[in-house]
Amino acid sequence: MSSKINCLIAQSGGPTTAINSSLAGVIHEAIQSTTINKIYGSLNGIQGVLKDDLFDLTETFHIDSNNLSTLVHTPSMFLGSCRYKLSDPLVNDSDYHTIFQQFTNYNIKYFFYIGGNDSMDTVNKLSAFAVEHHIDVHVIGIPKTIDNDLACIDHTPGFGSAAKYIASSILEIAHDAYIYDTKSVSIVEIMGRNAGWLTAASALARTTYNEAPHLIYLPEAPFSTASFVSDVRTQLEKRNHVIIAVSEGIKDPAGMYISANSTGTDQFGHVMLSGTGKYLENLIKNTIGCKVRSIELNVLQRCASHISSQTDLDEAYELGKNAFRLATQGETAKMVTLTRTSNAPYTVTYDSTDVSNVANVEKCIPREWINEAGNDITQELIDYIYPLIQGEVPITYQNGIPSYLSVEHLFRR
Numbered sequence: 001m002s003s004k005i006n007c008l009i010a011q012s013g014g015p016t017t018a019i020n021s022s023l024a025g026v027i028h029e030a031i032q033s034t035t036i037n038k039i040y041g042s043l044n045g046i047q048g049v050l051k052d053d054l055f056d057l058t059e060t061f062h063i064d065s066n067n068l069s070t071l072v073h074t075p076s077m078f079l080g081s082c083r084y085k086l087s088d089p090l091v092n093d094s095d096y097h098t099i100f101q102q103f104t105n106y107n108i109k110y111f112f113y114i115g116g117n118d119s120m121d122t123v124n125k126l127s128a129f130a131v132e133h134h135i136d137v138h139v140i141g142i143p144k145t146i147d148n149d150l151a152c153i154d155h156t157p158g159f160g161s162a163a164k165y166i167a168s169s170i171l172e173i174a175h176d177a178y179i180y181d182t183k184s185v186s187i188v189e190i191m192g193r194n195a196g197w198l199t200a201a202s203a204l205a206r207t208t209y210n211e212a213p214h215l216i217y218l219p220e221a222p223f224s225t226a227s228f229v230s231d232v233r234t235q236l237e238k239r240n241h242v243i244i245a246v247s248e249g250i251k252d253p254a255g256m257y258i259s260a261n262s263t264g265t266d267q268f269g270h271v272m273l274s275g276t277g278k279y280l281e282n283l284i285k286n287t288i289g290c291k292v293r294s295i296e297l298n299v300l301q302r303c304a305s306h307i308s309s310q311t312d313l314d315e316a317y318e319l320g321k322n323a324f325r326l327a328t329q330g331e332t333a334k335m336v337t338l339t340r341t342s343n344a345p346y347t348v349t350y351d352s353t354d355v356s357n358v359a360n361v362e363k364c365i366p367r368e369w370i371n372e373a374g375n376d377i378t379q380e381l382i383d384y385i386y387p388l389i390q391g392e393v394p395i396t397y398q399n400g401i402p403s404y405l406s407v408e409h410l411f412r413r
Helices: 019-032 046-048 065-072 094-105 117-132 159-178 197-204 226-240 276-287 310-328 377-391
Strands: 007-010 034-041 054-056 108-115 138-143 184-190 215-217 241-247 261-265 273-274 292-296 336-345 348-352
Touching: 007 019, 007 094, 019 034, 019 065, 019 108, 019 310, 034 046, 046 094, 046 108, 046 117, 054 117, 094 108, 108 310, 117 138, 138 310, 159 184, 159 197, 159 241, 159 377, 184 197, 184 276, 197 215, 197 241, 197 377, 215 226, 226 241, 226 276, 241 276, 276 292, 310 336, 310 348, 310 377, 348 377
Parallel strands: 007 034, 007 108, 108 138, 138 336, 184 241, 184 292, 215 241
Antiparallel strands: 034 054, 261 273, 336 348
């Protein structure tokens, strides 16, 4: 290798409002480094490496302080994404040889993969292969996921902004419902296959005048349709309008998903769910018979940068910076982490963990943070989420809509 080496960054999994902030953090540190010649980006995650779909971030897009700042506030993934599972190298190592040959071709010494649980599986496999074959490439994972289900980290970048969007949306749904003088039920379906962190964030919509959501159901507590109908009846005796937050992945006592549709599994074996809210809507229609509607937030909760959390973006940026520092210190097979040191005032410290502690591990809400009836959350969980939605992000507008960094490179190829 020459005296100056290159680094490569890729993004994977589902989008968030904060993942580009982590990308910007890595770029910021790499630009400052005297040892880095070029900063490459891989389009569409690890698949971009396999397809030789890399481009020079430092030259092609002329990353500077101005558009680096715009990148921080741009939603989703500037580099594109993928959901690609690497095979066990003992079964099929062809992808690994292609990937590391590409690293050699581009003089890559540091590879940063920004993603969630499945992405950390990729980091873990690539790191192990490099070590086993004595390849001098350092692979570092940078966490992201709105689901907040990664182990070994207090919370994941992307979750705070999604939580802020969900709480705000629930409050606005409540305002919409309260104007009518008729009995009604609104069921809001929120993402979360096995972890209910996002749905729990709906509780932050409660104010001095608003008690909605009146019921909250999470995957971590068994769901009974009979108890659900009874809960709704009880609430309708107290008020005209009942607003319910429910995770898409709620399960019956036997562990079966309460969902109108299951559309198979993805490459990583995760059940793909849809229709939970609609199923419950029909259940209330058929049992209680009042006005009822279901609302599925779906992808809207992932990339609502117009209402992102400044705390979330700041932490994501710092994790990106720390990832670069970690790699240049000679570390590999790590994921950068943060640990909460105080709630009031809210403070965190930054560290790292072996990525093997994170890959294929799912962090769920402790059962003690859910009430005994399984239809609400405790104050401890509210206190945990509340600091993460703080701070409003100044968004630049053009012609009345947010002005983001162009992603034409993702669809004009």
